[in-house]
Amino acid sequence: xxxxxxxxxxxxxxxxxxxxxxxxxxxxxxxxxxxxxxxxxxxxxxxxxxxxxxxxxxxxxxxxxxxxxxxxxxxxxxxxxxxxxxxxxxxxxxxxxxxxxxxxxxxxxxxxxxxxxxxxxxxxxxxxxxxxxxxxxxxxxxxxxxxxxxxxxxxxxxxxxxxxxxxxxxxxxxxxxxxxxxxxxxxxxxxxxxxxxxxxxxxxxxxxxxxxxxxxxxxxxxxxxxxxxxxxxxxxxxxxxxxxxxxxxxxxxxxxxxxxxxxxxxxxxxxxxxxxxxxxxxxxxxxx
Amino acid sequence: xxxxxxxxxxxxxxxxxxxxxxxxxxxxxxxxxxxxxxxxxxxxxxxxxxxxxxxxxxxxxxxxxxxxxxxxxxxxxxxxxxxxxxxxxxxxxxxxxxxxxxxxxxxxxxxxxxxxxxxxxxxxxxxxxxxxxxxxxxxxxxxxxxxxxxxxxxxxxxxxxxxxxxxxxxxxxxxxxxxxxxxxxxxxxxxxxxxxxxxxxxxxxxxxxxxxxxxxxxxxxxxx
Numbered sequence: 001x002x003x004x005x006x007x008x009x010x011x012x013x014x015x016x017x018x019x020x021x022x023x024x025x026x027x028x029x030x031x032x033x034x035x036x037x038x039x040x041x042x043x044x045x046x047x048x049x050x051x052x053x054x055x056x057x058x059x060x061x062x063x064x065x066x067x068x069x070x071x072x073x074x075x076x077x078x079x080x081x082x083x084x085x086x087x088x089x090x091x092x093x094x095x096x097x098x099x100x101x102x103x104x105x106x107x108x109x110x111x112x113x114x115x116x117x118x119x120x121x122x123x124x125x126x127x128x129x130x131x132x133x134x135x136x137x138x139x140x141x142x143x144x145x146x147x148x149x150x151x152x153x154x155x156x157x158x159x160x161x162x163x164x165x166x167x168x169x170x171x172x173x174x175x176x177x178x179x180x181x182x183x184x185x186x187x188x189x190x191x192x193x194x195x196x197x198x199x200x201x202x203x204x205x206x207x208x209x210x211x212x213x214x215x216x217x218x219x220x221x222x223x224x225x226x227x228x229x230x231x232x233x234x235x236x237x238x239x240x241x242x243x244x245x246x247x248x249x250x251x252x253x254x255x256x257x258x259x260x261x262x263x264x265x266x267x268x269x270x271x272x273x274x275x276x277x278x279x280x281x282x283x284x285x286x287x288x
Numbered sequence: 289x290x291x292x293x294x295x296x297x298x299x300x301x302x303x304x305x306x307x308x309x310x311x312x313x314x315x316x317x318x319x320x321x322x323x324x325x326x327x328x329x330x331x332x333x334x335x336x337x338x339x340x341x342x343x344x345x346x347x348x349x350x351x352x353x354x355x356x357x358x359x360x361x362x363x364x365x366x367x368x369x370x371x372x373x374x375x376x377x378x379x380x381x382x383x384x385x386x387x388x389x390x391x392x393x394x395x396x397x398x399x400x401x402x403x404x405x406x407x408x409x410x411x412x413x414x415x416x417x418x419x420x421x422x423x424x425x426x427x428x429x430x431x432x433x434x435x436x437x438x439x440x441x442x443x444x445x446x447x448x449x450x451x452x453x454x455x456x457x458x459x460x461x462x463x464x465x466x467x468x469x470x471x472x473x474x475x476x477x478x479x480x481x482x483x484x485x486x487x488x489x490x491x492x493x494x495x496x497x498x499x500x501x502x503x504x505x506x507x508x509x510x511x512x
C-alpha cells in the first residue's frame with residue numbers, strides 16, 4: 001500500500017526518514033532502510049539536509065523503490081532554480097517516485113558550503129503550485145508536456161512557529177496550492193501541539209506529528225536554544241540527564257509522546273538523525 | 289541614485305481598491321530625476337485618481353522620502369490630511385516606500401517599480417534596502433521588502449526558522465523579515481494579504497529594462 005492509500009485508509013500512519021551519506025558508500029544507509037521494511041508507511045529521503053553536500057535524494061529514492069520500499073522525495077528550493085526543479089520532478093516521476101515533500105530548505109550558510117549562492121527562485125508554496133501544473137500537463141509557464149507526472153504532494157509546518165498563526169496562514173496557502181498531507185517539526189510539548197492541531201482541524205488535511213529522538217540532555221538544551229520552534233520541556237530534559245541508559249530512556253520518551261499524539265493527529269513522522277537503527281525499537285515500544 | 293518607473297495605472301488602482309481617501313507623497317530626490325515622483329507627476333496622479341473617483345486628502349513632496357526623520361516631521365505638518373486618508377501612495381523608490389510605511393503607521397502603496405541603481409547611490413543610512421527588482425511587492429507586505437528583509441527572499445511567508453526572539457535562524461542579529469511583515473499587517477488590520485499566494489517573481493525584470501539601455505545616457509556611460 002502506498003503512502004496515499006495508507007492515509008486514505010484512515011489507519012494511524014508512520015513515516016520515518018533516512019539521510020543519504022556524504023559519499024558513495026550506501027551500505028549502512030540501505031541497511032537502515034531495510035530495518036524500516038514493513039514497519040512504516042513511507043520513508044523520507046532528505047535533500048542535502050542541513051545544507052551539507054552529499055548524495056542526492058532522488059537516486060536514493062530510486063534505490064528504495066527498486067527494493068519495494070515507499071520513498072518520499074524531499075525537494076527543497078535552496079539549490080535549484082525553476083528549470084532545475086521542474087526537470088528533477090519529471091526525472092523523479094519516470095523513476096517511479098510518487099511521494100514528494102516540498103520544502104523551502106535550510107539556508108546555505110548553515111551547512112558545509114557557506115560560500116554557496118542560495119537559489120530560492122521558488123518557495124515551498126510556489127513549488128507545490130508548480131507540481132500541480134506539471135500534473136495538469138504543462139510546465140509552470142503553460143507549455144504542454146509530452147506526458148505528465150502524477151505525484152502525492154506533502155508539505156511541512158512548524159507547530160512551534162513564532163507566531164504559530166503565521167505558520168497556519170502559510171499552511172493554508174500550501175493546502176490551497178495543492179498539499180495533501182503535512183509533516184511537522186519535532187513535537188515535545190503536547191499541550192502546545194494540541195492547541196495547534198485544534199486550529200488546523202478545519203482544514204481536514206492529514207498531519208503527521210514530528211518526533212526527533214532525544215540523544216542526550218545536552219541535545220535537548222541545544223535544540224531549545226538553537227532550533228526555531230522546538231521546545232523540549234524541562235522534565236524531559238531531566239529524565240535524559242538522569243538516565244542510566246540514554247537509548248532506553250530516549251525510546252521510552254518517544255513512545256510516550258507517540259501514544260499521547262495518537263488521538264490528536266493522523267500519524268507520526270520519526271526523524272532519527274543518526275539513530276536510524278533505533279526506530280524499530282521505538283515502534284515496538286509504542287505498542288500501537 | 290535609484291531609478292524608478294511608474295507602475296501601470298491599472299496595478300495602482302487595483303492596490304487602492306476599497307480605499308477612497310488617498311494621500312500622495314512625492315520625492316524631490318531620485319524619483320524626481322526619474323520623472324516618477326516630482327511635482328508634475330504628483331499633480332498628474334492627483335488628477336488621474338480624482339477622475340477614477342478617489343478623494344485626495346492632500347499631498348506633499350519631500351526631499352528625500354528615504355530620510356525617515358524628515359518624512360516624519362513633514363507628515364506631522366500634514367497630520368489632518370494624512371489622518372483623513374485610508375492609505376498613502378508613495379511615488380518613489382522601494383527605499384522611500386519602506387521609509388514612509390515605517391514612520392507613517394498607515395497602509396502605504398508603492399506607485400513605482402525600482403529598476404536600477406542608475407550609477408550613483410544617494411546619501412541614506414536607514415535600515416531599508418531595495419533590490420531594484422523592477423516589480424515592487426511592497427503593496428502586499430505592509431511596506432517591508434521581503435526580498436531584502438528575508439534571508440531566503442521568500443514571497444509566501446516565513447519559513448519555520450523564526451526564533452523565539454523573533455530573529456532569523458540564519459543570523460541571530462537579524463530580525464525575521466516575515467515576522468516584521470506579519471506584525472505590520474496585523475497592526476494595519478490587513479492580515480488577509482498573507483492569504484494571497486504570490487506567484488514566483490519574474491526574475492528577468494531584475495535586468496535593466498530595454499528602454500533604459502537605449503537611452504543616450506546609458507550609451508555615454510558605456511563609453512559609446
